[in-house]
Amino acid sequence: MAEIHDQFDTILILDFGSQYSHLITRRCRELKVYAELMPCTTLLKDIHFKPQGIILSGSPYSVYDSDAPHADPAIFELGVPILGICYGLQEIAWNFKGQVAKCEHREYGHATVQRTRFGQGSVDALFEDLGDEMQVWMSHGDQLQDLPKDFHVIGQTESAPFAAVAHNTKPIYGIQFHPEVTHSPKGKAVISRFVLGICRCRANWTMEEFIGKEISRIIDICGPKGRVIGAVSGGVDSSVAAKLMHEAIGDRFHAIMVDNGVLRLDEAKQVHEMLNKDLGVNLTVVDASELFLSRLEGVEDPEQKRKIIGNTFINVFEAEAAKIEAAAEEEEKQGGEAKGLVEWLLQGTLYPDVIESISFKGPSATIKTHHNVGGLLKDMKLKLIEPLRELFKDEVRALGRLLSIPAPLVQRHPFPGPGLAIRILGPVTREQVKVLQQADNIYIEEIRRANLYNHISQAFAVLLPVKAVGVMGDKRTYEQVIALRAVQTEDFMTADWYVFPAEVLKRISSRITNEVKGVNRVTYDISSKPPATVEWL
Ligand SMILES: Nc1ncnc2c1ncn2[C@@H]1O[C@H](COP(=O)(O)OP(=O)(O)OP(=O)(O)O)[C@@H](O)[C@H]1O
Numbered sequence: 001m002a003e004i005h006d007q008f009d010t011i012l013i014l015d016f017g018s019q020y021s022h023l024i025t026r027r028c029r030e031l032k033v034y035a036e037l038m039p040c041t042t043l044l045k046d047i048h049f050k051p052q053g054i055i056l057s058g059s060p061y062s063v064y065d066s067d068a069p070h071a072d073p074a075i076f077e078l079g080v081p082i083l084g085i086c087y088g089l090q091e092i093a094w095n096f097k098g099q100v101a102k103c104e105h106r107e108y109g110h111a112t113v114q115r116t117r118f119g120q121g122s123v124d125a126l127f128e129d130l131g132d133e134m135q136v137w138m139s140h141g142d143q144l145q146d147l148p149k150d151f152h153v154i155g156q157t158e159s160a161p162f163a164a165v166a167h168n169t170k171p172i173y174g175i176q177f178h179p180e181v182t183h184s185p186k187g188k189a190v191i192s193r194f195v196l197g198i199c200r201c202r203a204n205w206t207m208e209e210f211i212g213k214e215i216s217r218i219i220d221i222c223g224p225k226g227r228v229i230g231a232v233s234g235g236v237d238s239s240v241a242a243k244l245m246h247e248a249i250g251d252r253f254h255a256i257m258v259d260n261g262v263l264r265l266d267e268a269k270q271v272h273e274m275l276n277k278d279l280g281v282n283l284t285v286v287d288a289s290e291l292f293l294s295r296l297e298g299v300e301d302p303e304q305k306r307k308i309i310g311n312t313f314i315n316v317f318e319a320e321a322a323k324i325e326a327a328a329e330e331e332e333k334q335g336g337e338a339k340g341l342v343e344w345l346l347q348g349t350l351y352p353d354v355i356e357s358i359s360f361k362g363p364s365a366t367i368k369t370h371h372n373v374g375g376l377l378k379d380m381k382l383k384l385i386e387p388l389r390e391l392f393k394d395e396v397r398a399l400g401r402l403l404s405i406p407a408p409l410v411q412r413h414p415f416p417g418p419g420l421a422i423r424i425l426g427p428v429t430r431e432q433v434k435v436l437q438q439a440d441n442i443y444i445e446e447i448r449r450a451n452l453y454n455h456i457s458q459a460f461a462v463l464l465p466v467k468a469v470g471v472m473g474d475k476r477t478y479e480q481v482i483a484l485r486a487v488q489t490e491d492f493m494t495a496d497w498y499v500f501p502a503e504v505l506k507r508i509s510s511r512i513t514n515e516v517k518g519v520n521r522v523t524y525d526i527s528s529k530p531p532a533t534v535e536w537l
C-alpha cells in the first residue's frame, strides 16, 4: 500500500529525543515538503522508503555517554544529504571519528555565526545567500574540539570554532545552533537551503495534493466492499476524517458518536445536527452513558480513568459493528445485496498523538495516555484506519476548509475523548458532570460573547475536589470550586495561558457563582505548558 512517503519527496528526521524534534518536522512542512519523524535508533533496513534527505535532531544526551543513542552508521553511506543539528552535528563528528567534549561554558541563548568559507563548490551551499553573519540560538554543553577527517569549517562563533561544518566532497553538514526555533531568525532559510536547495525536494506537500491521494489510498485499503465504522466526536479531527471517508466510500461508511456521559452540555444533540445537516454524513449517536459512568464509579486515578474510557469506547464500537453486520445479514436474507464486513475503525488521530508515542525512549509517552493511542484495547478485532495520522492540527484545519467544512466547526476548540471525566478531579458522578457542564457552558458562552473564541486555542472549566467557605444571602456556604483554563498554542505541545480582559473574567465568575448550584468560588489557572499540561489530568 502506498504511504505518504512513497507519494511525496520526504525528509526523514531522526529523533534523538530533543524537545524541538517536532518543530523540525513542522518547518519542513511549512516549506511544503513532507517530513516524517522516526526514532534515531531505526535501522536503515527497516526504513521502507528512500528519503530525499535526512536531518539528525538535537538530544539531551552527550555522544560520549555510555548509554547515548546513535544512528545506524549505514545512513551515512546511503548517499542522500544529511544535516545534523546540535547533537546531530556531534553525532556526525562521532561517526567520522572527530572529537566532541564538554565546553568550558555551556551556551544557552543567542550567538552570532560568522560564515568562514564559501565558494568551494556545491558542498558549501548550506549558507548560500544568507549573508556573512547570522543571529542564531544555541543550547548545548558539548562541542566539537576538532574537525573530523574530510570535513571543513563553514561557520564559527566566538566560543565555537566549529559551529558549522561540511564534508569536503559529500553533502553532509552539521550545525551547532538550532535553526528550527523562531529565535534563530534565518533558521527557516537554513532549513530551506538544505531541503529545497541541497536535497532538491519538490515543494508539493499541500492539502490540495493530499486530498486526492488520500482518497485513492482509502479506496484501495477498503477494497470494493469493505465497510468502515467511524468514531466521530464532533471535533475538528474526526469531522474532517469522516468527510474524507464519506467522499471515498460513500455509504459504506457508518459514523458513530458515543455519548459517554461526560460530554459537554447538549453536545450530542448539536453534533448530530451539525454532521447530518452541514456535512451530509449520516451519524448515529449511541447513548452509552450508563455503561461509561458505571465503569468510572469511584475511580480517581487519572490514568485509570483514561484507560477505562479508551477501552469502553472500543467495546461500544465493536458492539455497533456487530449490529451493523447483523442488520446487513438480515437484509441479505430478505433478498438484498450482499454487503462487506465492517473491518475498519476510523479514528481522527493526529501526528502529535503519534509523535508522543514513538519517541525513541518515550519520555513523554508516560505523561498521559491519550485514549485513542495508548488507551486502546489490546485484542481489538477492528483494524484502525487513521487518515490524519501524519498531520498537524493546522494542516487538518486547512484540509477541513478545502473540504468545505463550515468555519465554526473547523475553528472549534479541541475536546478530549475522555471528556469531562479528566476535568472532574475526583470521582465522576452524574451530579458532578452536571455542575461542570453548566459552568463550562457559561464560560464558553461568555468567551464567544466577548468575541474571544477564535483568539484562544482551547478553553474549559475544571471542577476541583475541594470545598471552600463563602457567603451568600448572609448565609455561610461551603461549596465546590471551579478553575478556568484558557491557552494559546500553535501545536498543543507547548502552550501559554491566555490573558483575559478583567471585565470578561468578572462576568464569567459572577455568572458561574450565581447560576451554578454547588459552586461558590472561581479561580483562573495561570500555568503554562510546560511545566503544567493543558488538561489537569
Ligand atoms: N464521543 C466520541 N464518540 C466517538 N468517537 C470519539 C468520541 N470522542 C473521541 N472520539 C474519537 O477519538 C479521536 C480522538 O479524539 P480527539 O478529541 O483528539 O479528536 P477530535 O474530537 O476529532 O478533534 P478535537 O481534537 O478537535 O476534539 C477522535 O478523532 C474520534 O475518532
Ligand SMILES: O=c1[nH]c(=O)c2[nH+]cn([C@@H]3O[C@H](COP(=O)(O)O)[C@@H](O)[C@H]3O)c2[nH]1
Residues within 6 Å of the ligand: 306, 368, 369, 370, 371, 372, 414, 415, 416, 417, 418, 458, 492, 529, 533, 534, 535, 536, 537
Ligand atoms: O482526544 C484526546 N484524548 C485524550 O486522552 C487527551 N488528553 C489530552 N488531550 C488534548 O490534547 C491536548 C494537549 O493536552 P495535554 O497538554 O493535557 O496533554 C489538549 O488539547 C487536550 O485537550 C486529549 N485528547
Ligand SMILES: NC(=O)CC[C@H](N)C(=O)O
Residues within 6 Å of the ligand: 018, 057, 058, 059, 060, 061, 062, 085, 086, 087, 088, 139, 140, 141, 142, 143
Ligand atoms: N541541544 C542539543 O542537542 C544538546 C546536545 C548535547 N546534549 C550538548 O549539550 O551539547
Ligand SMILES: [Mg+2]
Residues within 6 Å of the ligand: 233, 235, 414, 415, 416, 417
Ligand atoms: Mg475531541
